Amino acid sequence: MSRSRTYKFLLQPTSRQLAAFECLLKLQRELYNAALEERRGSWKWNRRSVSYVDQTKELAQLRSVRPDILAFGVTVCRGTLMRLHRSFDGFFRRCQAGETPGFPRFKGPGSFVSLQWNDAKGWALDEAARRLRLYGIGHVKVYLHRPIKGTPKTITIRREGKRYWVSVQCVDVPAEPLPTTGKSIGIDLGVDFLVATSDGQLIQGSRFGKRGQAGLEKAQRDLATKVPGSKRRQRAKDRVATHHRKIANQRRDFAHQVSRSLVNDHDLIVYEDLKIKNMTRRSRPRPDKQGGYEPNGAKAKTGLNRSIHDAGWGQFTAMTIYKAESAGREVIAVDPRNTSRTCPECGHVSAGNRHGAVFRCQLCGREAHADVNAAENILQAGRARQLTAA
Template sequence: MLYNAALEHRRTAYRKAGVTVRYGDQSGELKDIRADDPDGQGRWSFSSQQATLRRLDKAFAAFFARLKAGRRPGFPRFKGGGRFGTVTWPKDGDGCRWDSQPEHPTATFVRLQGVGHVRVHQHRPVRGRVKTISVKREGIRWYLILACEDVPADRLPATGAVVGLDMGVASLVTTSDGEHLASPRHLATSAERLAAAQRGLARKKRGSKRRRKAVARVAALHAKVGRQRLDSAHKAALALVRDYDLIAHEDLRVANMTRSASGTSERPGRNVAAKSGLNRSILDAGWGVFLSVLADKAESAGRELIAVEPRNTSRTCSRCGHCAPENRRTQAAFACTACGHTAHADENAAINILRAGLALRDAAKAA
């Protein structure tokens, strides 16, 4: 595999000669590698192989970024066949061709260099001009992913309404209008089946056919949870984009919020079990997926999306502005110690988020 060979090249060059090999060096050698191996590496698309080398380069860049930040670095590892599930062609027509048999009356095909024409189940029309084509494997399923340019926007009519969103675990989203969008908790729903599948996997002998089937079953369950979570995010985001012209939400750093609290052997973390449970709930709620989908839909619909600093939004009274930790007595109850205002804690936070978003919009217009 090209990825593993390029990784070994970098490791060996640094270990034996102290030389740092970069993407440009390996890309320059790719032409000779293909010429020496016409029936192997020479069969595949040159541009897709360059994309693989870029992927390795990004892995090293992320490693050095973690090292610089003082986090546990995690050196890039060799990948087995089951861990390398995506191949990308950066340009349609260069090693690949979408709709390669346009004269076919009923089916759609994509042509991949080294593979040939592959029939595609096209679930919706392609809009814009196809730029990048990727083939992705999830368990026993294969997906074709198209990235398109010049996609026409679906502008929605103005409603004149604005809203603030507070993200949560009990409710995925609470709006400043007092609406609570439920968190589906798909991982929790499938927890028993996943646990049974993982117990079965643990009993299988490594390298056996039965273990491969058990691995595929666990992967299929996780993939189903991912699809369910993405579907829920699309439905919730679409409902908000249809109803509101401006949406203010918390500027959340989900990766930082869900970082492990275990610490190190020298400095072990505290309340690790509780933090682990909270991380699991945050990830199951799918905040990151929802915000990403919401941003895409808002841009396509011509809606305004504003990210707000979330600090103290749940501790500040939306009526008088008094901020104190004692204002939020429980997870759901807010009672201001200054003016006595009471409300649902998430609704109070959503109102503060909306006000902050409107202030940011007005400041941007005045600048």
């Protein structure tokens, strides 16, 4: 099996290269918007959809009218058209699924920040010299903080605030099996990136995020007081984005640490299938005595907060899976239904077993932390799956 892996490195462009990146982003945004316009117009006037292949063929015609767009090579242009293609694909898929998604939108200067090279042309990574050679830009210094394994296939360059990062997607990444440990573990993922393990550990990921969260909230309040369109507002906006990025980075680093130690110490890791978990963990309405409803935390579980948590879970499990695969460890996803209300000792299943953070079995009296209890059930479910598969 061919393993793939993505590495993310900070780029350290010179001021001339920085200006070239800005120019490239501007041109690619223009291309994106023009290609979107073409797709929209064609659909509106002719009921004909323009494909990715059609649009890449048209790139050749740009050579005479807009040579500046092709000055950075054709691969990055194709990457932009592919991005548009994917967003249309998603749009049509959601339409077919009966949803009413927004039509793909034109990109403003602030929202077009990434470039992709989807084949090996137009760029080359020189690991020894620590340089990324980019057609039309030059040899850009890369901060290679770790060695690359496998064969680099495609790259994405992204501007985050004032910094530029390159993500290098590698294939044929060799596995590095770890010695067996004889240990297995189940993990329960909670809100705020709380990981509970079947051996009783509670790993709280939001502890370090608290300070970051406070800074973010202050920056957001500050932003709300600024006059729309003003320079001050733009600066306040940048500060909010910086806080968001910091929190996301901390979350990612933490997810790397936790997934690394789980994989190093266990032969089998069992976790919950997040797609099913999202469907089952909905807050139930809690009626009050006046015929209305009490707050039940539903608001906190929806919208942006929810999607951030989900992204955190998804990122953490994805990291665990790829590290486990590369180390030759087994990872099993199980159905999370009833994991929080089942007694792992006697098998009794009841919603009454759970009292907030405490699990107390109504039948045998077993007591445990509710999340650790769930993690034990998850591990048992994984072991059962292992047996039936064997």
